Amino acid sequence: MGLGGCEEVGRSSFLLDIGDKILLECGIKLTPKETEYPLQVKTNLDVVIISHAHLDHSGNLPHLFLESNPLCYMTQPTLDLADLLWHDSLKIAGIEGTEEKFSVKEIKRTRKYSFAIGYNRKMPITKKCTLEFFNAGHILGSAMTKLSFENRTMLYTGDFKVEETRLLTKADLNVGNVDFVVIESTYGDREHPDRKKTERDFVEAVQDTVDNGGIALVPAFAVGRSHEIIDVLHEYKLNASIYLDGMAKKAAQITMNYPKFLKDPKFLGKALNATKWVKNERQRNKIVEEPCVIVTTAGMLEGGPALSYIKRIHADENSSILLTGFQVSETKGNRLLKTGKIEIDGIEFKPKCRVQKFDFSAHAGQSELLYALNKWSPEKVFIVHGEKEVAHTFSKKIKEDLGINAVVLKQGKIQKLD
Numbered sequence: 482m483g484l485g486g487c488e489e490v491g492r493s494s495f496l497l498d499i500g501d502k503i504l505l506e507c508g509i510k511l512t513p514k515e516t517e518y519p520l521q522v523k524t525n526l527d528v529v530i531i532s533h534a535h536l537d538h539s540g541n542l543p544h545l546f547l548e549s550n551p552l553c554y555m556t557q558p559t560l561d562l563a564d565l566l567w568h569d570s571l572k573i574a575g576i577e578g579t580e581e582k583f584s585v586k587e588i589k590r591t592r593k594y595s596f597a598i599g600y601n602r603k604m605p606i607t608k609k610c611t612l613e614f615f616n617a618g619h620i621l622g623s624a625m626t627k628l629s630f631e632n633r634t635m636l637y638t639g640d641f642k643v644e645e646t647r648l649l650t651k652a653d654l655n656v657g658n659v660d661f662v663v664i665e666s667t668y669g670d671r672e673h674p675d676r677k678k679t680e681r682d683f684v685e686a687v688q689d690t691v692d693n694g695g696i697a698l699v700p701a702f703a704v705g706r707s708h709e710i711i712d713v714l715h716e717y718k719l720n721a722s723i724y725l726d727g728m729a730k731k732a733a734q735i736t737m738n739y740p741k742f743l744k745d746p747k748f749l750g751k752a753l754n755a756t757k758w759v760k761n762e763r764q765r766n767k768i769v770e771e772p773c774v775i776v777t778t779a780g781m782l783e784g785g786p787a788l789s790y791i792k793r794i795h796a797d798e799n800s801s802i803l804l805t806g807f808q809v810s811e812t813k814g815n816r817l818l819k820t821g822k823i824e825i826d827g828i829e830f831k832p833k834c835r836v837q838k839f840d841f842s843a844h845a846g847q848s849e850l851l852y853a854l855n856k857w858s859p860e861k862v863f864i865v866h867g868e869k870e871v872a873h874t875f876s877k878k879i880k881e882d883l884g885i886n887a888v889v890l891k892q893g894k895i896q897k898l899d
């Protein structure tokens with residue numbers, strides 16, 4: 482049953498009932514107006530599985546520990562990164578005076594009841610069910626989940642990337658036989674532009690900005706994207722000072738604790754060492770006096786140091802704001818792209834500097850999704866984690882191209898496996 486993340490991107494949460502009750506994900510959906518939660522779990526859970534740290538998959542997990550103590554399984558980097566994001570949610574709630582659905586106490590209990598497991602190791606999680614994680618290539622520690630029960634097998638992809646990135650190796654699609662697949666469909670209706678070309682165009686835009694005496698502001702997600710960008714800038718030997726700011730710094734420290742989960746930890750280590758980490762507001766004032774690159778959170782301009790930098794550089798025609806991630810509609814980043822305007826602390830700015838978006842997506846595009854499904858050839862596919870129209874378009878495409886039965890999972894509705 483889908484509790485969230487059905488015909489939408491966000492608040493992923495799916496309940497699998499095989500006699501044992503297994504919850505896949507416990508996410509939230511952050512919108513500029515409010516936080517949306519998945520439907521409440523109305524049964525005693527045996528196990529919760531979290532595929533990766535992003536809040537749309539992990540954000541509501543501590544809330545479950547207000548009234549229960551289910552066992553949770555995820556990789557160790559997922560636990561550490563989620564822990565960082567949970568504490569950050571509490572901090573933001575404190576600043577904004579909004580109510581959070583859990584406290585530090587529940588975060589501690591979540592950690593206590595969480596078991597970290599690595600990739601490619603079979604683990605019995607209930608009397609009936611065995612779990613195995615496979616690398617999903619999406620962010621540090623992201624996993625695809627294979628469940629085996631009563632001679633049946635199910636693969637839940639979580640968010641995954643078939644192509645390798647600078648930061649991570651590609652998803653491990655060799656998962657063995659699967660009868661059912663629950664698949665994400667974020668880009669189920671379209672393809673990504675060529676990655677190498679995106680990288681080149683991006684670095685060129687950064688170099689042009691700096692050569693013209695401007696500041697290249699690069700808003701990026703704290704977990705994953707910011708480090709991918711640092712890697713790319715280093716790879717192309719960008720000739721300029723590079724700064725890292727915001728929560729991306731703490732996430733970088735966690736990332737470097739897990740070299741085995743990275744494609745080239747030495748390279749990232751070198752790239753991060755060559756990057757200057759911004760400590761405070763005074764330093765922010767100082768660094769914008771000289772041309773440079775600043776990689777900072779928030780990726781969709783919904784807070785973080787990125788906004789304070791925009792206030793400093795908006796009037797400078799030589800500077801640029803180079804967005805590197807998906808911009809959810811109604812976020813400040815999305816509005817800036819659409820209208821050329823951005824509101825910060827109640828004041829509307831119309832930046833004169835260049836504003837551009839680059840597709841550094843960590844999700845599989847349509848043909849990659851189909852390639853994976855064709856390889857797995859399951860009996861039946863359940864589609865999640867995609868906007869309504871996208872999910873249904875993808876469903877049709879699976880039936881037409883692969884002849885596999887595909888259904889779009891619906892919020893609150895029970896869906897039989899067979």
Ligand SMILES: [Zn+2]
Pocket residue numbers: 533535619640
């Ligand atoms: Zn994700």
Ligand SMILES: [Zn+2]
Pocket residue numbers: 491535537538640866
């Ligand atoms: Zn997601």
